[in-house]
Each structure stands twice: as structure tokens, then as C-alpha cells.
Amino acid sequence: MKQLYFSFLIFAFAATASAQETDVVNKAPGIHNQAIDPKTIRICVPSRTGIIANPPLWVVNDVLMKWDIVSNYIRPASIESIDVRKDASSIALYGTSGQNGVVIIKLKKDLQLLNLNEMLKNFGISKKNRDLPVFIDKKELVNRDDFFIVKDIVESVKVVTGRNQPSGQNKVIQVALKPL
CATH class of the missing domain: 1.20.5 (Single alpha-helices involved in coiled-coils or other helix-helix interfaces)
Structure with a gap:
């Protein structure tokens, strides 16, 4: 035995x-x-449960973000530098939210990081349509407040009308991203 x-x-x-x-x-x-695939961002840590239970703080161009936004809407080609801080300096800069480390990403100088309202405004969506459901490459955007995107990956933004929209509504905003 x-x-x-x-x-x-x-x-x-x-x-x-x-x-x-x-x-x-x-x-x-x-x-x-x-x-x-070299086009994907891959973060390796000693334990997968460690990063889930104690995620680092993600900062892109001085904006706090969630990992899913960073991984889905910021392409590796858009990144100028990545700085990982795991010491007391991360707590000094970001308080207790930086206690699990901070990943600081700087985008290339000519790239612009936009929140949802800025993106809709830059692509000519009128104020009366900005509250419509937003679909990015046919997936509905659930959390509008935490959304950020690098302008260079957006191919088009338009209001689409019709009865066969994915949300069941008559009008939605469709965002198409450029292919990799």
C-alpha cells in the first residue's frame, strides 16, 4: 500500500x-x-490559480483596466513597452490595489486609447444613439463603463437598424475590428 x-x-x-x-x-x-501564435499576449506565472485569486493591476497609458479588455482590445503591435512591478514601488504608486503587482503598458506614441463614448464620438455616432446596445465583432459589450480600446484596431462603427439584430432590438451599434 x-x-x-x-x-x-x-x-x-x-x-x-x-x-x-x-x-x-x-x-x-x-x-x-x-x-x-506570436500574435497573442501570453502571461506565464508560477500558478494559474495564483493569478486568478490575486490578479495584478493592469495600467495602460495611466488608465486602470481589467485583463479581458487588455487581452481583447490591445494588440501586441500597439505596445511600446511593458513594465512589471512586484515590489514596494507598486504599492507606493497604486496603493493596496497594487499589492499583487502592477503591469504597466505604454502604447506607441501615435496611438490613442479611447473609452466607449470617445470611440462613438470619433466615429460620428450621434448622442441620441450612444445608449444603444453595442456589439463588437458580433459579441455584445456587457460592461460599458470599463471598456477601453486602441483606436488603430477599429475598422468601422455604425448604427444598424433592422428586426434581425442579435439583441432583439430594432437598432444597435456594430463595431468591426480590423483583422490581425
């Missing part, structure tokens, strides 16, 4: 080490010769 228990422990530790090794070499788990 002791040998069975010991064998199980060895197997568990070996599987964990293997998973960490694949993250370190930036390869997909189980695929040893194929690298991950």
Missing part, C-alpha cells in the same frame, strides 16, 4: 513539473514542436 501511495505522489509531482516546463518554453501543453 505504501508503494502505491508513493507511486501516486511521484506521478503527481512529475505531471506538475511537466506542465510548468511547457509554460516556461512557451509551447502548448502536449505539443512539443509547435509554438504558440
